Amino acid sequence: MPETIKRIAINTGGGDAPGLNAVIRAVVISALNKGWEVIGIRDGYNGLFKPEDYPNGGLINLTKDDVKGITILGGTILGTTNKGNPTRYPVTDKNGDMIEIDITDKIMDKFNENNIDALIAVGGDGSLLIANCFAKKGLKVIGVPKTIDNDLDGTVITFGFDTAVSFATEALDRLHSTAQAHGRIMVVEVMGRYAGWIALNSGISGLADAILIPEIPYDINKVASAIKEVYQEKHKYSIVVVAEGATPKGGTHSVLSKELGRADKLGGIGDKVANELQELTGHEARSVILGHLLRGGSPTTFDRLISLRFGAAAIRALAEGESGVMVALDPPTVNYIPLEEATNRMKVVPLDCDSLRTARELGIAFGD
């Protein structure tokens, strides 16, 4: 079985995360060292499915030279997309209406036409669910867990998360002085659609007074009381971290826009919380959205290392005859777990986890 592999493909899907290029480098070098050819697919599956959109080729033959020096770079040399999920691909029907169709069989044909024996799919839950469809159709598939949100189950951590948390913490450190100088409440909105890991970890490390996460719907009056106490008992300013997916008790997400075939665009919760806190506490408030800054820049040492380990482990898994699995950090080693298992449950912040308990013991409010 494993010895039949001659030519493998790699793609990066969903939102980018620091460490994607390090994974690509490890995959390319490890695979070339086994005598396999490596093809990079541009922009998720687009380079394979819509080659006409790529005058220089939707598939790139990757050599050691192509991946030289890319470990420290953010983004992805292959490009990525979080539009046009192949299982729910948006097309216009004969009445001119937008509908969603499944194009995975067509993409499977393209894998076969291009003599691709296996796919290394680097992505979050959405991308790995799609990759699992191809595994079920007979392609050898190994998933690599990526997301700054750290919401993938089955792995202790995803790459990209450490860089995002480190940057958010640095931003919070900087905001303390300006908040203090003006006696203001600074509300910092961070990414974290369904899971509050970035908000929780950066909020604890960056000494926030309140952290609002999707897992704990908040009561703004309780957050305001906690902030008033901070002004009376601790210091005359306050820092609040809000995950973009946080919701008020009984309320809904702050959605900026909706589009067929992709997740809702979230945003605006930071502004809302800042305005409400200003009114309820009488203290001036400002909001800052860190947004895509969390996805940019060079990966931290931790993310470089874990990305290189994941990439090398993905090739090791293929060589050992594995398929339909995701590489996963299970300290001190990297294991393989079924893609099915990794994608059927989201890893949200458990309400009894040690970090949350620590935050509460340190006096951080969650608005519950």
Ligand code: F6P
């Ligand atoms: O999944 C990672 C993530 O960073 C989410 O937290 C966020 O909602 C989403 O990507 C935004 O993606 P984009 O703006 O690229 O569509």
